[in-house]
Amino acid sequence: MNTTLHQYLRLVSHEVRLEFKNYHALTSLLVYSLATIFIAYISYRQSLDPITWNALFWIIMLFAATNAIARSFIQESRGLQLFHYTFLNPAVVILAKTTYNILLLSVLGFINLSAFSLFFSLSIHDWGQFSLGLLLGSFGLSAVLTLVSGIVSKAHNQAALVAILGFPLLFPLLITIIKFSGNAIQGVEWSLNQPNLYLLIALNSIIVVLSFLLFPYLWRD
Numbered sequence: 001m002n003t004t005l006h007q008y009l010r011l012v013s014h015e016v017r018l019e020f021k022n023y024h025a026l027t028s029l030l031v032y033s034l035a036t037i038f039i040a041y042i043s044y045r046q047s048l049d050p051i052t053w054n055a056l057f058w059i060i061m062l063f064a065a066t067n068a069i070a071r072s073f074i075q076e077s078r079g080l081q082l083f084h085y086t087f088l089n090p091a092v093v094i095l096a097k098t099t100y101n102i103l104l105l106s107v108l109g110f111i112n113l114s115a116f117s118l119f120f121s122l123s124i125h126d127w128g129q130f131s132l133g134l135l136l137g138s139f140g141l142s143a144v145l146t147l148v149s150g151i152v153s154k155a156h157n158q159a160a161l162v163a164i165l166g167f168p169l170l171f172p173l174l175i176t177i178i179k180f181s182g183n184a185i186q187g188v189e190w191s192l193n194q195p196n197l198y199l200l201i202a203l204n205s206i207i208v209v210l211s212f213l214l215f216p217y218l219w220r221d
Contacts, residue, residue, distance in 0.1 A: 004092055011096030019104070033064050033112050041119035048120050050185045057116060058178055061141065064108055066166065069101050069145040073153035090216040094150065098211065101142035109134045125187025133184055136200045137177040143207040144169050150215055173203050 019026055040048065040056055048056070113134065116122060124130050148166040180196040 004089060007089065007092045008096050008099075011092065012100050015097060015100035019100075029064060029068050029108070030111070032067065033060055033108065034115055036060050037112065037115045037119060044120075050123055051182065053116065053120055053122070054182050054185055055178060057112065058137070058174060058181070060112060061105070061109055061137065062170070062174065064112075065101075065105050065138075065141040065145055068104060068108070069142060070149055070152075072097050072101060072146050072149040091212055094146065094211050094215040097150075098143050098146045098208075101146050102139050105138040105142050106135055109138050124185050126184045129184035129188075129190065129193060130181055132197075133177060133181040133200070136197075136204060137173070137181070140173045140177070140200065140204045140207060141170065143204060143211060144173065147207070147211045147215065150218060173200075173207075176200050176203065 037060065040053075044052075145166050148169070151165065176196055176199050180193060180200060183193045183196065
């Protein structure tokens with residue numbers, strides 16, 4: 001097997017094992033998301049209109065992503081960081097961590113969507129578009145926050161900096177995600193929603209390219 005591919009698969013597997021080893025953090029993340037949705041249900045009951053619950057859904061996703069992904073580099077021991085630094089390709093490291101965070105946030109997103117369906121009467125006219133928007137949104141949130149987490153790891157591991165540095169970078173992505181998913185809720189045809197789709201793909205592509213370009217310099221600093 002190609003060495004780079006082998007490193008990538010081993011790192012993704014390591015991230016999964018590390019997450020389940022520290023299952024308390026994963027459990028607290030699920031409890032946070034579900035508790036927030038339940039509080040919204042108590043506050044709004046069945047009167048939550050589609051525009052409001054769409055915005056609320058992505059607010060919950062944003063803060064869940066921040067809490068989950070802020071630990072990407074911070075939770076690693078100094079010895080493990082030194083091992084990765086010495087033997088691994090930095091591009092493989094950032095790709096593996098981003099991949100795992102995308103998977104984690106996508107699963108969390110569909111769990112949140114299921115919880116919303118349980119508590120609220122959702123009127124999503126195009127589930128295919130909304131599901132695609134959820135996947136692309138999870139991709140973008142994960143890619144940005146993983147890179148920011150790598151930057152923060154060089155700043156004495158101050159997790160609060162992830163939110164401070166990440167939110168300004170996420171504004172264009174969040175605006176586009178909310179527009180795309182809002183159109184899916186209203187049943188706007190694919191042809192009319194394609195500009196938002198292309199913009200989401202472009203933003204995600206830019207984030208990935210920046211990660212590959214910037215992270216190796218940060219890694220070797």
